[in-house]
Amino acid sequence: MSHRNARLTVHARRLLVERVRSGFPVAHVAAQMGISRVTAHKWFRRWRQEGDAGLHDRSSRPHRTPRRTPAAREAQICSLRTSRKLGPARIGPILGMPPSTVHRVLTRHGLHRLSWMDRPTGRLIRRYERSRPGELVHIDVKKLGRIPDGGGWRVHGREGARAARPQSRRSTGYDYIHSAVDDHSRLAYSEVHPDEKATTCAGFLRRAAAHFATLGIDRIERVLTDNALSYRNSELWKQALTELGATGKRIRPYRPQTNGKVERFNRTLLDEWAYQRPYSSNAERTAALDNFLHAYNHHRCHTALAGQPPISRVNNAPGQYI
Structure with a gap:
């Protein structure tokens, strides 16, 4: 397997073969390319025996492992x-x-x-990934407590927050973070809303599709959600799917692993946006969402994408890593 400082890539090996075939001595070609004569002879010999296929990297795994565990x-x-x-x-x-x-x-x-593994059954959870952007989009809603004006306990501490806001937590209310994640590229889009009603969900789907279109995903083919009433028994949701030419899919009850990509994104959303720093107001936290999404889609390295940001899966252009 070639490393980042390798002298010979597949293209350089072809160049080596072309120079030797044109009449240059192998020793001279090796000196020109900064490699040893042994290495130059090895790749030229492989090309004569196997053709162009012999110039590609091979697995370093041995052909036989006699001491392997039975x-x-x-x-x-x-x-x-x-x-x-x-x-x-x-x-x-x-x-x-x-x-x-x-x-x-x-x-x-x-x-x-x-x-x-699935703990009750012990079965290995099968990971999957769609082959192209837009083939499947995961959608989910995350419930998040609102921040009172002046900041909550993360700013004032537990005792300070109780003294500044003696009323119950219920009066502060909750935000509902609607998120959509493309299965293939992991591109993400989120909005903050006061509820998760069918009207809100349908509108979010339309805006998410429009946002993905600006990033290069022209069409959404399938949408995967959980079994919430807003997705299951809503004509508004079905109408939004019809307008986009998409098919609605739902996970099996109590199987969040199926919708795992957006579930994992929700964790990242909390760690790197909602709880990333103390906010002095709910509006300040909401305003910071756009910056997080831009960094996530265009700059943040993703372990499931070989260290590339999600946008690289759409336009094949690596981003600037952070």
């Missing part, structure tokens, strides 16, 4: 993991194996993180 023992390890939720430190003594070997086997089968 399949029957690996099945025992996986069974203890899924049935009893045990870790390597406990599975190892039960089977008489080093915990490091048990961990390696669990990693091979994708069972080394309990968060990737």
Whole structure:
């Protein structure tokens, strides 16, 4: 696998082959390209044996691993993991194996993180990703307490907040953060509203589609939501879907993993916007949402996108990382 400072990429290897074929000695070509003669001979030999396919990187995995853990023992390890939720430190003594070997086997089968498993059944949660932007959009609503004027307990502390606002928390009320996340690119759009009624949800869907269109997602094909009444029994919601030419989909009850991309975005929304710093008013927090969304879509590195920002999945242009 080529690293960031590699002298020879696939294109450079083709250039090496072209220069040798044109009559230059291999030693001279190696000196020109800053590599050893052994390396130059290796790539030219691979090209003669395999053609252009031989210039691509190969897996470093060995062809045979005679000392690999037997399949029957690996099945025992996986069974203890899924049935009893045990870790390597406990599975190892039960089977008489080093915990490091048990961990390696669990990693091979994708069972080394309990968060990737459905706890009641022990089944591995299947991750999925749509193949193109706009094919599926996740939508969800996050309920968030409003901030009183002058700031809440994060500004004044618990006691100070009680003294400044002796009335009950119920009088402050809640904001409802409506969010839409594209399944393929992870592009996100959010709005703050005072409710989650059908009229609000339908309007948000139209504005989210218009916003995605400005970023290069011209059409939304499917919309995935939970089973809230605003999505399930609303003619206004169905009408908005029809206008966009989209199909509405709902998750199975009590299965938020299906809508996991927007659920994970909600966590990021809270950590990097809602609770990122103390706000002196609810309006100040709402005004900061646009800056967060721009940073998230255009600059923030995303681990599920190989360190690229979401906008790179739409126009294939990497952003400026922060």
